[in-house]
Amino acid sequence: MYTLKVVKIIQESNDATTLxxxxxxxKKVKYSSGQYLTLIVxxxxRKYIRPYSFSSAPGIDEFLEVTIKRVIGGVVSNHLVDVIKEGDVLEVLQPLGDFVLNPDVDLSGKHIVLWGAGSGITPLMSIAKYALHNKIGAHVSLVYGNRNPSAVxxxxxxxxxxxxxxxTFSAWHFHTRLTIPVNNPNIIEGRINPNKVFSIMKNVGDFKESLHYICGPAGLKESVKTSLTGLGLDEKNIFTEDFELVRDPADFENITTQMVSVEKNGVKELVEVIKGKSILEAGLDANIDLDYSCQTGSCFICKGKILCGEVKMIGVQKPLDELLADECLLCCSFPLTNDVSVLII
Ligand SMILES: Cc1cc2nc3c(=O)[nH]c(=O)nc-3n(C[C@H](O)[C@H](O)[C@H](O)COP(=O)(O)OP(=O)(O)OC[C@H]3O[C@@H](n4cnc5c(N)ncnc54)[C@H](O)[C@@H]3O)c2cc1C
Ligand code: FES
Known part of the structure; x- marks a missing residue:
């Protein structure tokens, strides 16, 4: 854990702020571009924990920077934008995440394409700055979608x-509500449309060797992935980061509200886990001090050991073989039986 001082606040758009x-x-914070910092506020x-991707790049920006976009009704995002001021201190966990330029791959001559919408720009900005300043890859293209120019x-x-x-750098902006026509081929009306981009994108290197980083809503991820694989790109060249997990209601059909026993540091508490809430959310609502970060099933910080009963895991982003047979991720776990008991490890 680190305690960091907010030295400057930058208003980036009508609803986003950089700290x-x-x-x-x-003890310096070491990170890779594309990783995220977990803020504890x-x-x-009540204690809240939320991850925010670095918008700064290591070795290029003087400060560690995270950029927060307001979420309507969001507890932490609005607090960070409205309440935090210069001179305040924030507790943070060590950087996490593997949405980074692969250190094991020779990137020379490769086209790095960054696809993002809204706040999804943050890790892409970090990667773009890092790649361009360090001359990694032959070309960096950014395709960025927003409601209108003031949301950029x-x-x-x-x-x-x-x-x-x-x-070596090109950028395309898509705007779903572009009311004034703009005489610029790189500003396009509508949702991000990969085919439109490919028709005007610079042909750099071998397309099959290009690397694609996508960060935005599930719809963007699916449409870009489908276009890329449809053009013959191997999925191993596509990397994605999810800020929010969208769960399919059909996955919850056999789940009902249950009492779950949560044991931490020798203390057992019986928690009501209402249908649709994860065991992590229910435990936090019951004021149990649980460790977590991403809440999207990728950081594995919220690991628990299932002592009894059955849980269903929904939305885990990483291969489950990283977990032992009796372990679960509390942020993605929902009780299937009325005798679930978990131990926090
Ligand atoms: C790996 C990772 C990196 C992230 N990086 C950034 C970043 O760089 N900048 C940034 O602004 N956010 C980022 N986020 C999202 C951030 O962690 C919070 O989830 C977000 O700020 C909302 O928190 P909140 O407490 O305000 O909302 P909550 O009070 O938790 O939620 C309020 C409502 O908003 C919905 N919601 C939650 N998250 C989002 C979201 N991202 N978009 C739309 N609706 C949402 C919830 O479903 C809920 O209905 C990242 C998330 C992850 C997992
Ligand atoms: S909080 Fe990250 S995997 Fe559960």
């Missing part, structure tokens, strides 16, 4: 990258 955090004097006496996060920073790296 610039000062590196600690001694206390609001009205990092507008000036994207333009600055275009100016500085003109030959």
């Amino acid at each position: 610039c955090l000062k590196q600690p004097g001694l 206390r609001i009205n006496g 996060i990092f507008k000036d920073k994207i333009e600055a990258l275009q100016e500085k790296f003109g030959d």
